[in-house]
Amino acid sequence: MTLDLFAALEPQPSREPITQGAVLLRAFAAGEAAQLVRAVEQVTAQSPLRHMHTPGGFRMSVAMSNCGRYGWVTDRRGYRYQPEDPLSGRPWPEMPQAFRELAVRAAREAGFDGFDPDACLVNRYEPGARMSLHQDKNEQDMAQPIVSVSLGLPATFLFGGMERADKPLRMRLESGDVVVWGGPARLLFHGVDTLPDGDHPLTGRCRYNLTLRRAR
Template structure:
């Protein structure tokens, strides 16, 4: 089991983006190899797939889930499901390394009671992006979102409470963790188009882990 001591001394201080939104630079770097190994184990059980959105378009980002619930999207809408619609089986459990990282990051950002029950695993290849959106399919809107970046760089956009208006552009590198919740929980956010690059651990892709308390 990971301990708080493992994350006690970080190479860079936390950066406050909004009242309850934080960037934790390089927070996951000390455990990145274990995370990557455990992510691959999850993907072997629940394959990555490009989901459809209700309008019929296919997402550029491929994704899967682990935890008690998984986020799914198709023509009928967005929702959480206790089973993988491709297999009919329960999603794999959140590996201990991922769970402990999410809890430790949430604590570092001031969310001491966060216990995620869902982890979305997103794969960004060159040219992939995530349009501005709010995460509002969860029942518990007080809990934070914990977002972990592995692999090639990306630029995260953190906006306001409407789709228009100014947006903060946050460069993300391997091991960076974002945490936002509380009064900032429903801010619009997204990822700009990922540029071609290579990372020694993950290769030519960005892996994003998004931890949530869905129920």
């Protein structure tokens, strides 16, 4: 098979509007997915993934860590950003340059120039894990967008309205897909449906999600 035919089998980037202020960038990170997964492994070797608890005491099914100047955490004291990993008391790992550069490029492609993320939440979904509909509203600057990167097993992304009860759109996300939302879409409810079992050549039986934000 020729190189041209191999290239034709690779996912081709495309831009799919979701709603005003929200865009799905298909395969935007596909070419660098392996590099991103290696960076995830380096980050989580320093700050291990863990199942945090909500203020109500519920254990989250998604395992989490952070990198960057700030990390998002949840416990009995509430949802918040803080500069140190509560497990170690040390600063979160530095955000890999590959994460930052990808987020800036994706935000620009979606129409948000000047994005400067200082926090990256790393989520690991294993079969059966899910993320209920929620808003990202712990950040101080709501003018900055959110950039969400999918790596590994495919998942169904849920993108709703301004009320939790609004019926969400359902979108299948593949490894390398990037969703960006901001502006009028910044506080829309969103989540991830229960991850089915599978095996991906990059990540095995799991999916990683990188959510890059400007926290402060």
